[in-house]
Amino acid sequence: MEKRQHPEKTKVTFWHGLSGPLGDTLNEMIAEFNKTHDDIEVVTIPISSYTALSQKLMASIQAKKQPDIAQVFESWTAKYIEAGVLCALDSLFNEDPNFTVEDLEDIYPVFRESNTFDGTMYSFPFNKSVRAYFYNKDEFYRNGLDPNYFPTTWDEFRHYNRILTRDTNGDGKIDRWGTNLNINEWQFINLLHQAGGRIIDDNGNPILNSDAGVEALQFLVDMLYKDKSAYLVRGYEGQNDFMAGIVAMYEGSSVSITHMRQEPINFNIGFAPLPTHKTNQSAVSGANIVVFKSGDRKRERAAWEFIKWFTAAEQTAYWSVKTNYMPVRRSAMQSDVIQNFLAKYPIYQGIL
Amino acid sequence: MSSWKLLFMSLNRQHGFKARPALKGFLEEAMDGIERSRISPREAVDRAAKKFAEYIEAEKK
Numbered sequence: 001m002e003k004r005q006h007p008e009k010t011k012v013t014f015w016h017g018l019s020g021p022l023g024d025t026l027n028e029m030i031a032e033f034n035k036t037h038d039d040i041e042v043v044t045i046p047i048s049s050y051t052a053l054s055q056k057l058m059a060s061i062q063a064k065k066q067p068d069i070a071q072v073f074e075s076w077t078a079k080y081i082e083a084g085v086l087c088a089l090d091s092l093f094n095e096d097p098n099f100t101v102e103d104l105e106d107i108y109p110v111f112r113e114s115n116t117f118d119g120t121m122y123s124f125p126f127n128k129s130v131r132a133y134f135y136n137k138d139e140f141y142r143n144g145l146d147p148n149y150f151p152t153t154w155d156e157f158r159h160y161n162r163i164l165t166r167d168t169n170g171d172g173k174i175d176r177w178g179t180n181l182n183i184n185e186w187q188f189i190n191l192l193h194q195a196g197g198r199i200i201d202d203n204g205n206p207i208l209n210s211d212a213g214v215e216a217l218q219f220l221v222d223m224l225y226k227d228k229s230a231y232l233v234r235g236y237e238g239q240n241d242f243m244a245g246i247v248a249m250y251e252g253s254s255v256s257i258t259h260m261r262q263e264p265i266n267f268n269i270g271f272a273p274l275p276t277h278k279t280n281q282s283a284v285s286g287a288n289i290v291v292f293k294s295g296d297r298k299r300e301r302a303a304w305e306f307i308k309w310f311t312a313a314e315q316t317a318y319w320s321v322k323t324n325y326m327p328v329r330r331s332a333m334q335s336d337v338i339q340n341f342l343a344k345y346p347i348y349q350g351i352l
Numbered sequence: 353m354s355s356w357k358l359l360f361m362s363l364n365r366q367h368g369f370k371a372r373p374a375l376k377g378f379l380e381e382a383m384d385g386i387e388r389s390r391i392s393p394r395e396a397v398d399r400a401a402k403k404f405a406e407y408i409e410a411e412k413k
Contacts, residue, residue: 209401217393
């Protein structure tokens with residue numbers, strides 16, 4: 001019998017900072033890619049944190065031993081462009097007959113824009129998330145609130161917050177809170193945008209101290225010190241208190257639920273988009289993916305092949321339902337994978 | 353376009369990773385000022401913006 005000849009595999013190294021259930025899903029998908037692509041093998045190197053990933057990438061660039069693909073944030077991309085070590089993805093997808101203009105336009109504009117630097121697309125959206133609220137439906141019900149409705153405006157949110165903050169055992173101390181606040185730039189940026197402000201102007205000057213900035217901060221301050229319906233937390237305290245039933249409404253990343261699911265959740269949980277104010281704008285977070293120059297166009301094309309596969313509608317839909325990262329393509333929302341998931345778990349409508 | 357500009361311009365659309373800890377630190381200081389010294393949100397946000405401007409200037413160099 002004639003032995004089947006396998007083509008020589010092009011090996012593509014991929015450095016990333018995902019771990020736990022997110023890393024498990026990534027590994028599962030890479031195994032699927034490798035199984036369905038005879039000529040390419042993606043080899044992943046997980047790095048313990050994004051900070052470590054950034055340091056390791058910088059060292060690898062200095063040693064001219066960078067990986068083929070890496071997960072990166074925009075600020076890293078900016079540095080790598082300046083160092084001249086990135087492949088322009090335009091040059092790769094423009095020579096790919098299986099990637100069309102329609103495919104490119106299927107990617108959400110916000111992702112295309114944030115991966116385009118001076119008119120050139122150097123990175124592709126990879127694991128993108130938004131802020132969302134998680135809430136304790138049982139606590140809503142106990143306080144006479146509709147468990148299937150979450151406040152949609154700042155004023156309504158403040159009102160709910162006051163209702164949900166209580167001293168349940170009559171000892172004179174608050175033991176159930178509306179919400180907790182982990183002061184972070186993502187939350188502030190969202191509030192600033194919702195109040196009609198921006199972080200910096202077109203010349204790069206900070207304008208976060210506009211009236212909108214004051215309004216955003218005042219909103220937090222009023223809940224903390226005027227209403228006394230919120231308290232400050234650090235690290236994972238906020239999420240832990242939510243899981244323990246101490247706080248009714250918790251703002252986290254849409255991906256937080258993937259971590260929460262690692263522990264039993266002893267109440268009915270709801271998810272909802274952030275309440276809005278003058279605008280409903282909110283900032284997107286999460287990382288992108290780049291291809292480093294290797295001097296070997298075959299490897300660079302193989303790297304692009306993986307990115308194209310991972311961000312195609314079917315794969316980005318699967319990635320999204322498994323991790324709660326956002327699908328990067330519009331058509332993915334119409335896919336059977338997401339539609340079936342939302343039909344089975346309608347509570348996810350608010351954040352996917 | 354220089355890298356500092358690429359970095360900070362992206363803040364309006366997404367928050368660049370490197371600027372995050374800096375901005376977070378300035379906001380924490382602002383909240384701390386409100387909590388401990390009862391400074392107004394106006395004063396707190398002015399301080400945060402001033403420090404962020406200094407940070408950007410340092411990054412440009």
